[in-house]
Amino acid sequence: MANEAFNWAYDAREDPEAVDKDEKPISIWPEDLSGFREELFAYHTQLLQLSRRLTRIFALALHLPEDYFDEYVKRPEAGMRILHYPEQEHSADEQQGIGAHTDVECFTIVTQDDSGGLEVLSKSGRWIKADPVPGSFVVNIADCFMRQTNDFFVSTVHRVINKSGKERYSAPFFFGFDRKKLLEPVPTCVSDENPMKYPIMTGGEYYRWRTNKQKGTPVEVKATTA
Numbered sequence: 404m405a406n407e408a409f410n411w412a413y414d415a416r417e418d419p420e421a422v423d424k425d426e427k428p429i430s431i432w433p434e435d436l437s438g439f440r441e442e443l444f445a446y447h448t449q450l451l452q453l454s455r456r457l458t459r460i461f462a463l464a465l466h467l468p469e470d471y472f473d474e475y476v477k478r479p480e481a482g483m484r485i486l487h488y489p490e491q492e493h494s495a496d497e498q499q500g501i502g503a504h505t506d507v508e509c510f511t512i513v514t515q516d517d518s519g520g521l522e523v524l525s526k527s528g529r530w531i532k533a534d535p536v537p538g539s540f541v542v543n544i545a546d547c548f549m550r551q552t553n554d555f556f557v558s559t560v561h562r563v564i565n566k567s568g569k570e571r572y573s574a575p576f577f578f579g580f581d582r583k584k585l586l587e588p589v590p591t592c593v594s595d596e597n598p599m600k601y602p603i604m605t606g607g608e609y610y611r612w613r614t615n616k617q618k619g620t621p622v623e624v625k626a627t628t629a
């Protein structure tokens with residue numbers, strides 16, 4: 404086994420800025436683990452608020468008004484996963500914890516223990532260790548943000564190989580924009596010389612296309628023209 408995980412999704416009841424507190428939650432939680440949901444959401448809510456702040460910093464970095472993404476993060480996507488990578492006997496060809504991939508949403512905040520094992524692909528095609536630094540996170544750009552910035556921000560290809568000889572724990576937080584909104588290019592990332600490279604669709608349409616693609620089911624998604 405390469406890893407085992409527990410996943411959960413955004414829950415309006417745990418979002419201090421929720422626009423619709425009555426939105427029905429979708430995640431299923433174990434009933435017999437006292438404090439499990441509460442403890443995880445205490446952390447999740449902090450990361451949610453940090454992510455909203457990060458979108459303001461990203462907006463400034465893109466030479467946009469600071470509040471440019473505020474409308475996109477009123478009802479954000481905010482899935483989280485706690486992962487356990489068992490101690491592994493590894494050989495050269497069978498050492499993957501998670502194979503090379505990019506994440507789907509806007510960006511991912513990764514909390515990891517001190518085992519190491521997360522690697523990111525550099526522009527020159529070399530794997531670089533994203534070694535854990537105490538008190539810091541790894542933040543990876545993901546595909547929706549790459550689309551919206553027309554490749555100005557590039558998704559980080561990453562993988563995990565647990566070579567530590569002990570168990571590894573991590574907790575990625577996947578932050579994305581409101582799925583109902585169009586993944587329109589931000590104005591500072593398109594021009595006559597640099598037209599939009601991607602068909603424009605909502606975050607929800609894109610997500611469905613991506614997850615079906617991963618399952619190997621070919622689907623047609625019609626691009627919505629802005």
Ligand SMILES: O=C(O)CCC(=O)C(=O)O
Nearest residue numbers: 486513515521563573575
């Ligand atoms: O375990 C990690 O450090 C990263 C996990 C990851 O890339 C993922 O779950 O998408």
Ligand SMILES: [Fe+2]
Nearest residue numbers: 504505506561
């Ligand atoms: Fe990932």
